[in-house]
Amino acid sequence: MTHPGEITRRQLLRRIGITAFAAGPGAGLLAACATAGTGGGNEPAPAPSATLPASADPKNPFGVDPRKPLEVVIFSGGYGDAYAKDLHEELYKKEFPGVTVKHTATQEIGTQLRPRLIGGDAPDVINNSGPKSMDLAALAAEGHLADLAPLFDAPSIDDPAKKVRDTVTPAVLDNALVTGKDLVLNYTVSHRALWYNARLFADKGWKVPATWEEFTALGETAKGEGILLFAYPGQKGPYYQLWNVLYTAAKIGGNQVILDIDNLVDNAWNAEPMKRAVTVWADIQTKYGDKAYFGLDHTQTQVKQLQNKVLFYPVGSWIENEMAKDKPDDFEYAIAPIPEVTGSDKMPYGAIQVGVGENFVVAAKGKNPQGGLEYLRIMLSKEGARRFTELTKNVTVVNGAAEGVDLPAGLRSAARAQDAAGQNIITEARFEGWYKELFDYGTEQINVVMAGRITPDEFCARMQKKADAVKKDESVTKQTRSR
Template identity: 80%
Template sequence: MTHPGEITRRQLIRRIGLAALVVGPGAGLLSGCATGGGEEPAAPVTSATGSADPRNPFGVDARKPLKVTIFSGGYGDAYAKEIHEALYKKEFPGAAVEHNATQQISTQLRPLFVSGDVPDVVNNSGPQALDLVALAEQGHLADLTALFDAPSIDDPAKKIRDVVTPAVLDNAKIDGKDLVLNYTVSHRALWYNAKLFAAKGWTVPRTWAEFTALGDKAKAEGILLFAYPGQKGPYYQLWNVLYTAAKIGGNQAVIDIDNLVDGAWKTEPVKQAVTAWVDIQAKYGDKAYFGLDHTQTQVKHLQDKLLFYPVGSWIENEMAKDKPDGFEYAIAPIPDVTAADKMPYGAIQVGVGENFFVAARGKNPQGGLEYLRIMLSKDGARGFTEKTQNLTVVNGAAEGLDLPPGLRSAAKAQDAAGQNIITDARFEGWYKELFDYGTEQINVVMAGRITPDEFCSRMQAKADTIKKDGSVPKQTRGE
């Protein structure tokens, strides 16, 4: 079975259409959710047989209102209003669509889950995203099996599950049930200004020695080698450390962390990864960035005050309005940390993200499923890409689009990586407490207030506590 971080080149380049883009071309983070207990889950939509009409497989009431809540972060919300909701209204002109955009997903929606007045569709993303495992445990997430088994809008002879990259199906499951739709394909690595590198005659470092040598050159010119946001974005560096551990020790390093394997945080690859980045911060970083949020740090990146920034491929669209003409986003794989790294240079993280769900207790779950089906049409997916300059999980939907340099760079990097794809860490969605603790502790260790060994010990102790806590639902992934 292919795991979400182990997507093959055929699945995510050929099938999504990136090969054409090269020739010519975010998980969400989960925050607290105080949902109401004691209430029995509403009856789920269990099949796509609500209507004999393949154009309306869920039997949507054409006059029933639909409520949609969108996280208005790096992707904005224009794609929802102008593409997906417009397509829904075209199909059901008598249905009113209530649009709500917010960056405060948890703050806004937690009271609604208690009162029962929930949106039908939720784009659950950002630092205040809801805890999906908690929502699933309390029966708030509609089963998406009906969606995946429904006919594709573009070709009714094919099911939805046949027109999306397989990682969508792998990542949809919580406790073995299809409950979440991850909609975007993202690349998380080190991002830099290709125009600056060209002007300076610098090359992207392939080894750690080359990385630090470049740090010395940049430092002499008053430029930081590397920085990350200490506020509202330290998880970027937590991701970076985990992917570096996978680069050193193989994907098993991250898989074991996800599975709460004893001692997973104290393995040599994890310790080496933390140590390597702590050293970079000490020699080439600036502690002032611990007080900056992601937007402030990204602006400094655009001003060429730092070379490499650890983030995902949504960055290009997020900063489009601020990007000067002299800046061109490009992606760099993590350099070889040791001479014995299990994954070769060029290995890169590719995953699916930006999760959506349908509320099981919403007033129009059938409409919610249809809304997701529309999102997974080529018109819906292509429109999203045009609006956000980011790719979706719909196979072939991006073919022929004129996409920006950063995304073309990511596609080339993915093509070069071939089978060497770094897995995504799923514990961020499975064990909110552990992930939140990690985002706190990464700042502590990067600032030099604890040692890498102490960081690993603290993370292992927290993982052990969660593993022993019978009230926390446990998830597992294959190897």
């Protein structure tokens, strides 16, 4: 089934330019096709930003002062920070010999940087990621984000005859938009679904469940062997389960479910597919989960899965690199689509969510926004992207940059799953970045409903009430999307 705004698998292959990751059927497709809105609503406050001179030097299109220091702050999560410190920053210093680059790695992005931005001491490049990321819409409204249009219109490092915008998957440009302006660079391709140990399934002779009946039947079998069918982290990662519920709702009712939630459509959270999704997952938690996991963070939960105490875990394809040091030899990450829930889901079995992520922004009020734009241009070079993939085992948005890279089993599995999904791609929810207050509230409430303290109907009603409040709040910049 084709949904409005989606592109064909052939177009995806052509646009992403990745055709030979690894041997084997289906291993050639890792394109990002999540889409974003067209912007709208109130415009953010004017933000000072670097602009391309009329006669731009393709080697220095932003007019970077080679002596001016650059400050980069990286979220040290699943990708670590070595890719920035040892790769991208070194490439920047190679381009501008003698320049000083200050590097900071943290898991407290919002806690550490929000006061600095307010106080006029912004770093130049910010990897705005993780559970404490900053509200992009608020930053845009306050004029803290530099315009990235000059970056996308700049000559590519690899081929000055091409603009940067012509070297990346189109989802980058869709997702760059905040209130209609290009303000965010999403750097990685991610696949969010249910992840499991393919080696364990092979050893047990278990089949990956395609229907909800098969899913629950496997839950009974696993319970008999002391294994949980499913778990998610109640601390520092409950949004994994919020994503899982949202994408299950889209599986049931189609991508319009997500579009309506993002567009703050009246009663979007009370839609039947949303209620059904919350209900089935709350039931799974009750029958096949363990409340002790509400006290665990994402790393602790992921270690439990590596110990084969949990079968399915709702997360993205970054997990393989995140757990590389802890993963035993007999554990092989693989991706499983959400099983068919109703028997008449609008999206067939095999539909998965594929999107772009890992936000990078340039501070408009930083000391060196021109250097910040050049740093991102270096990241979007084939060398910067290919070596990132080699270091992190995750694919970037740069077309063709991962060709020939030896990818791990989990990413090959994701490629095969996306290949099988074809046009049936679950779109990425955007309200996480647009209305962070709503997303954070959902992250809290998902624990409440999964723990059985409220009913699924009450969860949906609470979320709708919060969405209504955001919609009525004139201080919140509203955004819309059509695909």
